[in-house]
Amino acid sequence: MGEVTDFELAAIGATAPESVIAKDMVKKAAIVGPILILVFGLIWGLDGALSTAYGLALVVANFVLAAAMLSYAGRISPGFLMGAALFGYLIRLTLIFLAIWLVKEASWVELVPMGLTIIGTHLGLLMWEMKYVSLSLAYPALKPTAASKESSSK
Amino acid sequence: MSILAQIAADQLPAADQKSIAAAGQAGLAYGLATLGPGIGIGYLVGQSVQAMARQPEAAGMVRTTMFLGIAFTEALALIGFVVFILLKFV
Numbered sequence A: 001m002g003e004v005t006d007f008e009l010a011a012i013g014a015t016a017p018e019s020v021i022a023k024d025m026v027k028k029a030a031i032v033g034p035i036l037i038l039v040f041g042l043i044w045g046l047d048g049a050l051s052t053a054y055g056l057a058l059v060v061a062n063f064v065l066a067a068a069m070l071s072y073a074g075r076i077s078p079g080f081l082m083g084a085a086l087f088g089y090l091i092r093l094t095l096i097f098l099a100i101w102l103v104k105e106a107s108w109v110e111l112v113p114m115g116l117t118i119i120g121t122h123l124g125l126l127m128w129e130m131k132y133v134s135l136s137l138a139y140p141a142l143k144p145t146a147a148s149k150e151s152s153s154k
Numbered sequence B: 001m002s003i004l005a006q007i008a009a010d011q012l013p014a015a016d017q018k019s020i021a022a023a024g025q026a027g028l029a030y031g032l033a034t035l036g037p038g039i040g041i042g043y044l045v046g047q048s049v050q051a052m053a054r055q056p057e058a059a060g061m062v063r064t065t066m067f068l069g070i071a072f073t074e075a076l077a078l079i080g081f082v083v084f085i086l087l088k089f090v
Helices: A006-011 A017-076 A078-103 A111-138 A146-153 B002-011 B014-054 B056-089
Strands: none
Touching (some): A017 B056, B014 B056
């Protein structure tokens, strides 16, 4: 028997799926983040690297906040979940707007790499996560087990 | 009130009037960019709640898909916001 993943637990309702996805996205952002900061840092200098890090932090914070709000609301009732999704959308957009508005005049801010990071990482992380979630939910039997890993290494 | 606003606007230099108009248009564009995703998220969550009510045993899977759907729809608003910021300040 293979080990049960967080996604399989979430699929049967044993854990809040939103927090599992957000946790996984944070891990993926930790992999992609340094590469992106390095690349944009080489193009736009130190300011570009700092702006990229700020944009990445905004995207990750947005996912984590969305997951926290939805999993909290999901424990209470579906109606509350709906309210949390809609008002959460407004609240998070306002927070992102304020977060950028407050630093836009700062000396270290480069808006182009920050904007590219926000759009690119948001969509990129989602695509990556969607592929992983789809595969783990739709084809759990294809997940490599410890035995198959052992036999393939021989 | 509108006459007073008109008089005040007439007193402003042309460059200021232009930047006020540009700010208004950028704000309107950002507002419109958030309108579509707002409708989309409302529809998406409504359908998800309906799916969970019809089939409670699939709630986990529905919520997983719903969360990803919300994030994808929200990306449209983020794109609108970033375009607004870039047009306004760069």
